[in-house]
Amino acid sequence: MRVPLRLGTRTFDDADLLVMAVVNRTPDSFFDRGATYAEDAALEAVDRAVADGAEIVDIGGVKAGYGPDVDALEEARRVVGFVERVRARHADLVISVDTWRADVGRAVCSAGADLLNDAWAGHDPGLLEVAAEFGAGYVCTHTGGLPPRTDPHRPAYDDVVADVLSTVTGLAEQAVAAGVRRDGVLIDPAHDFGKATRHSLEVTRRLPELAATGWPVLVAMSRKDFVGESLGLPTDERLEGTLAATAVSAWLGAQVFRAHDVRATRRVLDMVGCIRGTRQPAEVRRGMA
Incomplete structure (x- = not known):
């Protein structure tokens, strides 16, 4: 049986479908291209995400893909003070930080972060120790063995989902063994990371296999290349595909959804909840007069 997910001051059960809003403190993000690099713009984005229904904000200081080098000091400069300001404005918001570095993780947890979103599959083992030390949550991802900020080149798997399952469940158990709270661990198949488009599509179809592990499943699909290549569309035209x-992912068992378009994502998830019977309609008037 899955234990309730506990992040920061919040506890969520299996029926809750959660939006994790993306707020990038980077000048070169693949989608927003630096729209929230300035701190005031980023704070406005957080406020808007909360108003639009996000339970979690995911703050990043380094672009995931290729680009200029960003060392740990610069990453910390971009995110640590910002986490402090967000925490002061939103006491119960779950604050996540997208980092693979233990030094940055320690600094943001000291500043008030609740969740460490390790998008690079345990590249720095010290990040687990930080999560355990601060009682923070931890996201276990699959990258096909790639180091940070590298793109896949002709990735090949006998069974991509089997590889994902082995990696993320192994990381999850490793996290718990290191002292991370079991009710704060999530698994993420990491669409596009270490994967070609057909791999990401197969992972999506087979999400029930990840959900069956009992670990809460996070998916980060927003505006990604597998959506664009499926539909033949550029980044700014991938909303409908996302x-x-x-x-589909919510129906198949995913629970947390990392998204750029918070309001639209919130409405989609609420509708899925109503259809599957885990959420009541906002109003019931038709045929009742």
Whole structure:
């Protein structure tokens, strides 16, 4: 049986479908291209995400893909003070930080972060120790063995989902063994990371296998290349494809959805909840007069 997910001051049960809003403190993000690099713009984005229904904000200080080098000091400069300001404005918001570095993880947890989103599959083992030390949550991902900020080149798997399952469940058990709270661990198949488009599509179809592990499943699909290549569309035209993938993934057992478009994602997830009977309609008037 899955234990309730506990992040920061919040506890969520299996029926809760959660939006994790993306707020990048980077000048070169693949989608927003630096729209929230300035701190005031980033704070406005957080406020807007909360108003639009996000339970979690995920703050990043380094672009995931290729780009200029960003060392740990610069990453910390971009995110640590910002986490402090967000925490002061939103006491119960779950604050996540997208980092693979233990030094940055320690600094942001000291500043008030609740969740460490390790998008690079335990590249720095010390990050687990930080999560355990601060009682923070931890996201276990699959990258096919790639080091941080590298793109896949002709990735090949006998069974991509088997590889994902082995990696993320292994990391999850390693996290718990290191002292991370079991009710704070999530698994993420990491669409696009270490994967070609057909791999990401197969992972999506087979999400029930990840959900069956009992670990809460996070999916980060927003505007990604597997959506764009499926539909033949550029980044700024991938909303509908992202929302379709979101609805399917929610139906198949994912629980947390990392998203750029918070309001639209929140509405899609609420509709899925109503259809599956885990959420009541906002109003019931038709045929009742």
